[in-house]
Amino acid sequence: MTGKRRLWATTAFAGAIAVASMAVSNAYHQQLLTVIGIHTLLALGLNMLMGYAGQISLGHAAFYGLGAYGTGILTTHYGWSPWAAFPLVLVAAGAVAYVIGRPTLKLSGYYLAMGTLGLGIIGHVIFREWDSMTGGASGMVGIPPLQVGGTVLSLGRSGMILVWVVVLMAFFFCDRLVDSRIGRALRALGDSQGAAAACGVDTGRLKAVIFSFSAVLTALAGFLYAHLVGFISPSSFDFLMSIRMVTMVVIGGMASIYGSLFGASVITLLPEWLHVFSDYEMMVYGLVLMLVMIFLPQGLTRGVLDALEGVKSES
């Protein structure tokens, strides 16, 4: 996106958030929008890795959980202020990702997928079994809400605005990143590692860095989730969550920043609208992943746009 278009898109998006934050007053809708916002952050984080660097992670729920449990533990057990916990959990997520990413990403192929699958399982086991810290299977309650000045940001209008402002900033930042020197190198990586290396890109390191960045965004979503909802339990950070994230990216479209918003909306709203869905969630995701990959490998957003273009140019 060029500078001008980026400015327009960001302004339009900011306008939409402002309007929505005033217009939406139903608590249920506010909550739903908050969750969509958090899911958008998750999709965006994973998309930077999957869509651009061409690597897949099957354990991103671990970073989501690290953000949520990290801040939960520091604030409830140790009495830290959330704002003190904030940088620490983000750095921790980035560091864990880098340490796992550096060796696995050096190898080509799907080693990261296997490595992260293991990480996701280990994360979930820790969240569930470390009773004294995480509250075990029944979860953690009483995580304090965020405060800015004297204002408490909680589930409702203020929380919704907070999440969407963060989404807006993340969009803006990622969009710039994709357009930068690093972004070009990332897109090149997804295409051909050899050619990227011939241009002087240290491919192994760059992949580890973007994996790390993606983990930080994901932990940020976990941080917001923990403080807004005030309660976390291991079932929110299990394998199904990791698959949900992958599905959001695939539906929204690889390498599409605004597609993340779409993918997150679909995956958040579907179970709300179709209650029967929850029993078959895993199956439906599997089916969606298969169908999208076969018929619209660019993702639904791009695929539908292309189809419309096709119809337009034919008529």
Added chain:
Amino acid sequence: MLTIRNLRGGYGRIEVLHGVSLSVRRGEVVALVGANGAGKSTLLKAVSGLLPQWTGEVLFDGRPLQGKKPPEIVALGVGLVPEGRWIFPPMSVVDNLRLGAYLRLRRGDHKGVEEELERVYELFPILAERRRQPAGILSGGEQQMLAMGRALMTRPRMLLLDEPTTGLAPLLVEKIFQIIARLRDESLTFLLVEQNAQGALALADRGYVLETGRMVLQGRARELLEDQEVKRAYLGRDYKEFVEGRV
């Protein structure tokens, strides 16, 4: 400028290069010719750091390249235009070119990079015309120019070209060779791998013939062109391919 001594290397347990030696002096165009599968691309990969394992000695400006990663080798001034072009199709032409300047942009040399872009556009005017278009829609010849332009963006002192003219129409082949000659006059050094032995040797100062991983002939390009052996093995075949294969 580039000295290779007794280079052995390959893929996994398969050795492709069985002790190859070659040298390129500053300002020269050296042609490396040989049949399919002789190991020409493998040799270029070893020099540019893309071949994980090899033994022997490769010196660039007297500095050993053993163990160096591709970015370090690019930073030393060795550019590679890989076989099959390897451009990035969804990215625009200008983004492909800027990618070549990755290391220089990291050092903050924005002004130098913009000047370099202008030089590349001057060399390949078609790239300037198409700068905003995705590289994937360029024709084969244009993609080849883009690949060369991208390598030039690294500001190399030596360029390794892997079959830059394969699959191009004769007119374009001529054009690519002209550009190589012009860059040589601007004091760039070349190691040129070609299937088109005739064209490459006509342009080059010196030449090497690689056969299944061994250097079988070397010498002044003009002499190689006259060599009966080379004529029989490569030039003749080129001619036949040209007449029978490419119509």
